[in-house]
Amino acid sequence: MEAIQESHYYNSLPFLLKGLRWTAFITFAGLFIGFILGAIFGLGRLSKSKIISTLSTVYVEVVRGTPMLAQILFIYAGLTKGIIGFNIDAVTASITAIAINAGAYIAEIVRGAVYSIEKGQHEAGRAMGLTQRQTMRYIIWPQAFKRMIPPLGNQFVISLKDTSLLSVIAIPEIVYQGKQYYNITYSPFQTLVMVCLLYLVITIPTSLYLRRLERKLDV
Template sequence: MPAIGQFDLELFVRILPDLAYGALITLKFTTFSTLLGLVIGTVMGIFRIVRNFILNAIAIAYVEVIRGTPLLVQIMIVYYGLPAAGINLPPDIAGIIALGINSGAYIAEVIRAGILSVPKGQMEAARSLGMTYLQAMRYVVLPQAFRNILPALGNEFIALLKDSSLLSVIAIAELTRTGMQIYAVTFNAWTPLLGVAMFYLMMTLPLSKLVNYMQRRIGGEHVHT
């Protein structure tokens, strides 16, 4: 058995399928959680800008509480705390809900900024055509807002991809936990953890390049318009 701290190429090759599977689990949780966060964030982002004190207060409280507390604590509340209230969730569902709620708070601010970036004349023009506020928001404002905030949403996906490693505390076999399980069996930390880092880089670097491309493209189009 190799000494602790020694990189073992043979072991690295053997564990690649396990790490790849862990990476797929990580991508699955990140994707579902981001979709949930997008739904929550869109609703809360709209609540932030409507002229309704109660809705404003709900959105502000949600954003401040979620952004002001650690994601790890939120995961543990959803998985370990809710059973005390009679709500028992399997680890997969609890993980997606916790990540989605956390992501929603950040996406809410992105959505709010995106909506405010759309000229007010767009809403006024839609309303003058007989659309209701919700119709104008759905068909006119939000499509333009989403186009403007795509790079920011991409950055949020990348951040959540890395933060999903915290799901290991509730026994979800994502990439980080897979690496730790291999370490527990082999007593070799360097090999699996360097493999974990490599897989995270393989996922985040292409996404970062895509986000940068979208930023340049959108920025260039804004300059020309």
Template sequence: MQFDWSAIWPAIPILLEGAKMTLWISVLGLLGGVIIGLAAGFARAYGGWLSRNIALVFIELIRGTPIVVQVMFIYFALPMALPDLRIDPFTAAVVTIMINSGAYIAEITRGAVLSINRGFREAGLALGLSSRETLRYVIMPLALRRMLPPLGNQWIVSIKDTSLFIVIGVAELTRQGQEIIAGNFRALEIWSAVAVIYLIITLVLSFVLRRLERRMKIL
């Protein structure tokens, strides 16, 4: 079977629409994941016994189960358990990325805030700041800079994870590729094009994130 370049060009606009959907899901999911991750991470680092253990259970539960099982649970199982609940594929995909990335970002957050030298905290308290103000104005800005590289990696992982949402029919990049193949039967060409688009997205993001990391680097 020869590689037919002519099978790729008509598919590019459709694949790019799928790529836009992939990026949109990953961006919304990561934004929600950051909120969840910050809350769970601070609970793990500074919370009381109850909040620490609730956060720990959440993190271990999500990190210990495959993302495809999580999206299937949200999309298929939850509406069965809650008959009044209706979840469309796009919402299920975004919520799954939020929850999944949130569990990993929680550990990123915990590691970042605990890595800041305690001298910064002591200096903030010595200047008359409260513990909350020290955390907000001293510790958090430094921790966010250290969180940037792993957050970038998590974004790239989330982009690739969106391909698993093919199981619920989300019109992301992989799903669009599958539908094109169903029409022209050129699997080699279309899957190659899908792989190249994923590669371009991740390489561009990696380049931008490395540049940003160098600008914001702290000791």
């Protein structure tokens, strides 16, 4: 027991658990905003307005076509000095980066889910006297949202892992905390094993639950 308590596997845990709190906070905050962006731009891609559709497509393609790391640095350093003229703190920049990045992928999830609903559902809504907006709200969206749940869960796992890139702007998430610990103790192997295990403790149960949920929803 003493050998375990004196090992770096054990001693690194308090550092990593502090990082886990930041990882969880930024992931959930970023995905909450990202879902709003994804819903807006996903529906925007389906809009009959060429302007709205084009702007939504540009957002999705630009974000999906550039590295996440570049986006983080652009928001944290590029925007502050090059465009808006004042500093953005690292936490705000991190949530913004996760939200914008996840929003582009969620937009495709939303677009695909809505597009997958049979055209007869749209026609049924209009035949009942509902407007296009009411048809979307009461008939199409509830069915589409059910189909979004599994891929949204996958996006949660992806965004959770993407927070590891935030160490470049000194966000004290799991990887950053791990680096701080092994820089002091010179124990990179043991520490990084624990970093990976901590991610796996979150991602594996989440993935298993999503598979079970997908079978249950039959989507």
